[in-house]
Amino acid sequence: MRIGVLTGGGDCPGLNAVIRAVVRKGVSVYGHEFVGFRDGWRGPIDGLTSPLGVQEVRGILPRGGTILGSSRTNPFKMDGGVEKIEANLKDLGIDALIAIGGEDTLGVATKLHEHGVHVVGVPKTIDNDLNATDFTFGFDTAVNVAMEAIDRLHTTAESHHRALIVEVMGRHAGWIALHAGMAGGANVILIPEVPFDIEKVCEYVESRFESHYSPILVVSEGATPAEGTMVLADGELDSFGHVRLGGIGMVLEKEIEKRTGKEARTTVLGHIQRGGTPTARDRWLATRFGLHAIDAVNDGDWGTMVALRGTEIDRVPLGDATTVLKLVDPHLYAEAEVFFG
Numbered sequence: 001m002r003i004g005v006l007t008g009g010g011d012c013p014g015l016n017a018v019i020r021a022v023v024r025k026g027v028s029v030y031g032h033e034f035v036g037f038r039d040g041w042r043g044p045i046d047g048l049t050s051p052l053g054v055q056e057v058r059g060i061l062p063r064g065g066t067i068l069g070s071s072r073t074n075p076f077k078m079d080g081g082v083e084k085i086e087a088n089l090k091d092l093g094i095d096a097l098i099a100i101g102g103e104d105t106l107g108v109a110t111k112l113h114e115h116g117v118h119v120v121g122v123p124k125t126i127d128n129d130l131n132a133t134d135f136t137f138g139f140d141t142a143v144n145v146a147m148e149a150i151d152r153l154h155t156t157a158e159s160h161h162r163a164l165i166v167e168v169m170g171r172h173a174g175w176i177a178l179h180a181g182m183a184g185g186a187n188v189i190l191i192p193e194v195p196f197d198i199e200k201v202c203e204y205v206e207s208r209f210e211s212h213y214s215p216i217l218v219v220s221e222g223a224t225p226a227e228g229t230m231v232l233a234d235g236e237l238d239s240f241g242h243v244r245l246g247g248i249g250m251v252l253e254k255e256i257e258k259r260t261g262k263e264a265r266t267t268v269l270g271h272i273q274r275g276g277t278p279t280a281r282d283r284w285l286a287t288r289f290g291l292h293a294i295d296a297v298n299d300g301d302w303g304t305m306v307a308l309r310g311t312e313i314d315r316v317p318l319g320d321a322t323t324v325l326k327l328v329d330p331h332l333y334a335e336a337e338v339f340f341g
Helices: 015-027 040-048 079-090 103-114 139-160 175-183 198-210 248-259 278-296 318-322 330-337
Strands: 001-006 033-037 049-051 096-101 119-123 163-168 189-190 214-219 232-237 241-244 264-268 305-307 313-318
Touching: 001 015, 001 040, 001 318, 015 079, 015 096, 015 278, 033 040, 033 175, 033 248, 040 079, 049 096, 049 198, 079 103, 096 278, 103 305, 103 318, 119 278, 119 318, 139 175, 139 214, 139 278, 163 198, 175 189, 175 214, 175 232, 189 198, 189 248, 248 264, 278 305, 278 313, 305 318, 313 318
Parallel strands: 001 033, 001 096, 096 119, 119 305, 163 214, 163 264, 189 214
Antiparallel strands: 033 049, 232 241, 305 313
């Protein structure tokens, strides 16, 4: 079988581990041949390929990013995009596709499966918001990067008697903020699922200063105040219709200074969370996803995604992963609130 592999959406640590596992097992166990598609869905649309054999995947396990490149290309927003994919797959003799990505990439994969394309999905997002899987790879690395930043900021906050705000990724789901904030000993955690009361946030800040310590606030980029306003870096939309978020940390900084009279500073981690070598857990999870994804292809189990359930890797329909986002449960956020202030 001749199999295409692509990585779409935002890059994250662990993508190369999936590619490596797919190729190593696919070649050595099943005798399949692989073709790498460049830059997400742009690859099969424009016929952009690269060799993908055992030699090409040597040494990539600890590397961040993706050797195949990525993009946020949406073929369903392009004239003739789907037809171009179908024609190029036929011309290249591709029997099946393994799509590695998050909500948007796998959403395209789901639609292409409905068009008759043989596709299997692998869940990837540092936000950990894909449904039907307990965890996605890349998340653990992002949390550890954020936690280390919080650890370092504690000493600066204490030295200068400032409130320090750490803005982390999380458009609709606050998993990174919740996990990193709890692990790093944050005094306030703000997530998209729970609109915040700025007056209450300032009460927590003042309470922390009254105890002769300086507060650390961890906020998801998609967190919004209770009145429902959305803070945006700009009004641009990507090809999947998502507004580019950012700037909530700076808004909080100004509000805290105005309302409390205390100095505040914001650190936006941004793409730092995506880069660099994956943690051991992400390498382990990504490798297992890759091994099971090639099993699904070999079995002809099209339209499925590999998913972590407890300690086992299962297969679920692609639609189960993309129809509804996995959000932070209120009771988990309530656990963290014990440490606020």
